[in-house]
Amino acid sequence: xxxxxxxxxxxxxFSFVQEKLCCFITTHALEGAVLLSQKDTxxxxxxxxxxxxxxxxxxxxxxxCKEGIxxxxxxxxxxxxxxxxxxxxxxxxxxxxxxxxxxxxxLGLPVRTNFVTDTEVWLPATSPYxxxxxxxxxxxxxxxxxxxxxxxxxxxxxxxxxVFKKSLTSDELEELSPEVFNWVLYExxxxxxxxxxDDARRNADAVYPCLNKTLQRxxxxxxxxxxxxxxxxxxxxxxDNFKKKYLYSNEIEQFIKVNADWISREPYTxxxxxxxxxxxxxxxxxxxxxxxxxMRLYGPKKLSPDLKTVFFFICHRHDVDMAKTVNAYLKGSxxxxxxLQKYAGIAYSNVKGFSIYFENKENPLxxxxxxxxxxxxxxxxxxxxLYLSPFGKWDVNEAHKAVYYRVKEELLHRGIVSQxxxxxxxxxxRHTEIKPDNTQLAVLKTGFNFAFANIAVAILxxxxxxxxxxxxxxxxxxxxxxxxxKSDSLENKYLGSAFSFSGEGNFCGFDCFRGNQxxxxxxxxxxxxxxxYEEQQSLDRLVIHFYKTLGKKELAPxxxxxATLGLDIPxxxxxxxxxxxxxxxxxxxxxxxxxPYSFTxxxxxKYQYLLYNNGLQKDTVFDPKEGYPFPLKLSVQYFEPKSxxxxxxxxxxxxxxxxxxxxxxxxxxxxxxxxxxxxxxxxPEMLAQIVxxxxxxxxxxxxxxxxxxx
Numbered sequence: 115x116x117x118x119x120x121x122x123x124x125x126x127x128f129s130f131v132q133e134k135l136c137c138f139i140t141t142h143a144l145e146g147a148v149l150l151s152q153k154d155t156x157x158x159x160x161x162x163x164x165x166x167x168x169x170x171x172x173x174x175x176x177x178x179c180k181e182g183i184x185x186x187x188x189x190x191x192x193x194x195x196x197x198x199x200x201x202x203x204x205x206x207x208x209x210x211x212x213x214x215x216x217x218x219x220x221l222g223l224p225v226r227t228n229f230v231t232d233t234e235v236w237l238p239a240t241s242p243y244x245x246x247x248x249x250x251x252x253x254x255x256x257x258x259x260x261x262x263x264x265x266x267x268x269x270x271x272x273x274x275x276x277v278f279k280k281s282l283t284s285d286e287l288e289e290l291s292p293e294v295f296n297w298v299l300y301e302x303x304x305x306x307x308x309x310x311x312d313d314a315r316r317n318a319d320a321v322y323p324c325l326n327k328t329l330q331r332x333x334x335x336x337x338x339x340x341x342x343x344x345x346x347x348x349x350x351x352x353x354d355n356f357k358k359k360y361l362y363s364n365e366i367e368q369f370i371k372v373n374a375d376w377i378s379r380e381p382y383t384x385x386x387x388x389x390x391x392x393x394x395x396x397x398x399x400x401x402x403x404x405x406x407x408x409m410r411l412y413g414p415k416k417l418s419p420d421l422k423t424v425f426f427f428i429c430h431r432h433d434v435d436m437a438k439t440v441n442a443y444l445k446g447s448x449x450x451x452x453x454l455q456k457y458a459g460i461a462y463s464n465v466k467g468f469s470i471y472f473e474n475k476e477n478p479l480x481x482x483x484x485x486x487x488x489x490x491x492x493x494x495x496x497x498x499x500l501y502l503s504p505f506g507k508w509d510v511n512e513a514h515k516a517v518y519y520r521v522k523e524e525l526l527h528r529g530i531v532s533q534x535x536x537x538x539x540x541x542x543x544r545h546t547e548i549k550p551d552n553t554q555l556a557v558l559k560t561g562f563n564f565a566f567a568n569i570a571v572a573i574l575x576x577x578x579x580x581x582x583x584x585x586x587x588x589x590x591x592x593x594x595x596x597x598x599x600k601s602d603s604l605e606n607k608y609l610g611s612a613f614s615f616s617g618e619g620n621f622c623g624f625d626c627f628r629g630n631q632x633x634x635x636x637x638x639x640x641x642x643x644x645x646x647y648e649e650q651q652s653l654d655r656l657v658i659h660f661y662k663t664l665g666k667k668e669l670a671p672x673x674x675x676x677a678t679l680g681l682d683i684p685x686x687x688x689x690x691x692x693x694x695x696x697x698x699x700x701x702x703x704x705x706x707x708x709x710p711y712s713f714t715x716x717x718x719x720k721y722q723y724l725l726y727n728n729g730l731q732k733d734t735v736f737d738p739k740e741g742y743p744f745p746l747k748l749s750v751q752y753f754e755p756k757s758x759x760x761x762x763x764x765x766x767x768x769x770x771x772x773x774x775x776x777x778x779x780x781x782x783x784x785x786x787x788x789x790x791x792x793x794x795x796x797x798p799e800m801l802a803q804i805v806x807x808x809x810x811x812x813x814x815x816x817x818x819x820x821x822x823x824x
Contacts, residue, residue, distance in 0.1 A: 655686065
């Protein structure tokens with residue numbers, strides 16, 4: 115692959131001002147002292163000839179300490195295998211992090227450090243939440259040799275942090291559980307709530323809680339609409355301004371000298387003249403690059419196997435007019451959508467009197483369940499419930515959200531496919547259409563007719579059809595996406611899942627369980643491998659898309675299971691950061707929007723890569739509606755059997771694996787718009803937003819064979 119334009123990274127090189135550094139080492143904890151790492155402790159026990167049984171040492175860094183032992187060493191980064199002794203990289207990282215914290219605190223800015231010892235600085239700003247003060251968050255990370263051979267300073271922009279304007283002693287907060295509080299602001303200093311100093315505890319009327327999702331729900335503060343503008347431009351502007359204002363002052367140059375220019379690197383592209391990466395297959399064997407075009411022109415790749423399908427509505431009695439409007443769109447009798455039959459090949463039919471209307475909006479489940487019991491469901495017919503939900507899954511009211519999820523659960527356990535349409539999101543009012551029957555129809559929000567393409571695709575996938583598939587040659591490998599999510603609103607509710615797909619992207623099924631135990635994940639993987647092998651009678655490679663790197667201990671049951679099945683095949687683990695890369699980001703300064711071309715990847719170091727998967731492509735018109743996603747951060751692990759040659763020597767495996775990640779992002783069957791995350795991780799995330807809210811411990815068997823959650 116030929117290098118493309120250089121990309122600018124949000125990383126700056128810096129140099130040490132001092133060639134030698136004097137710090138103080140103590141044998142016991144003092145106020146403000148920092149515990150040394152085990153390796154540094156072992157070194158200084160030997161270097162200072164301390165008692166061999168000394169297990170912990172501390173440092174006050176360069177703060178004079180009468181009880182401390184002064185130590186002067188070089189600031190060169192070395193492994194100490196040189197004649198002149200130097201401070202270790204871990205010590206220097208902590209030292210310069212401490213110096214950065216001190217520098218920004220001296221400016222009167224709120225500062226905190228996180229678990230990887232980043233320095234997080236807050237600058238006053240405007241909060242998007244009413245009743246809150248706002249702060250722009252920036253993180254600085256000291257690192258050595260991560261990108262270059264020199265010391266580096268990684269600068270990231272974290273967006274807006276909000277602090278509630280009323281103190282902990284206010285009426286709104288006094289009755290809340292302490293569990294809802296995480297960080298607090300006191301006298302312009304940030305503390306963990308459970309680690310507040312005595313002075314803050316004695317003056318709780320001056321302590322203000324930082325907003326988090328749990329506290330936000332407890333206070334019923336609505337979430338603002340997401341900012342869909344170009345995040346590359348916003349991000350770059352913020353870090354450029356921060357760099358100019360704070361990283362070249364006389365004060366900071368007392369201990370580090372920061373380079374003026376950002377580090378740049380050469381990326382590579384996955385696209386060549388023979389690539390089918392951007393090609394999808396639709397009906398009639400026709401190909402297209404865009405789902406919205408391919409579905410409109412050629413229809414779905416594979417029709418639903420159900421020849422007889424009956425649709426019925428579930429809604430509040432006040433929303434009957436909206437149901438009539440949705441019904442008209444799905445029939446294709448209103449302009450703006452051709453109907454389910456023409457668009458997705460699904461015969462749309464209703465049975466008179468079958469729909470369900472409820473009175474109790476706050477808790478309709480009993481009414482819905484009772485009326486479902488009264489209906490007669492024909493065994494040879496597939497039923498699809500169109501649920502017009504008064505509440506959405508993002509409602510801040512937990513009772514309202516529970517209704518949303520419990521209705522989906524009830525329908526799933528009855529074997530009924532469901533499609534939810536949120537009323538408040540799309541409702542405007544009523545008017546009378548000028549028609550012979552004076553039909554009352556709801557007025558929906560402008561542009562809602564475009565949503566029916568997404569609805570049709572999702573319904574088709576739930577009914578076992580294939581809207582589109584990946585074009586190109588067949589590959590005899592199994593791809594499994596594994597993830598474990600913790601619910602934001604339900605504490606300690608984990609959902610682990612394993613989704614399996616063939617190499618061409620055909621959905622094979624999934625398994626899920628409540629918990630994050632690796633042995634259960636391993637069992638899910640092996641069940642998927644066994645099912646695939648029994649059907650195909652061969653398997654060349656197992657690819658696992660994982661939400662983190664996989665340790666040898668975690669891999670052991672998978673390898674043992676493969677051996678039991680008689681499969682001596684390589685296993686490749688591609689860990690994909692599901693939240694996109696927000697620490698190291700590359701910008702293309704030759705593009706007006708700064709976003710690099712899609713299907714571009716770039717090595718960060720020997721183990722990690724950035725992969726750009728977006729709507730910007732050469733020789734095509736970019737649609738801003740496709741969004742501006744940040745790159746995925748990927749790492750690759752190889753586990754090959756002894757009988758095969760090392761995969762590590764095969765350089766072509768990297769672009770092949772990354773191409774697969776991009777292609778699997780094109781199989782998102784809930785929308786006809788382009789996505790950035792592969793469905794191997796996107797689908798588990800969607801599942802985890804729903805299943806922890808269910809009351810039953812297990813999904814029905816059919817619930818693990820269909821994409822009912824789309």
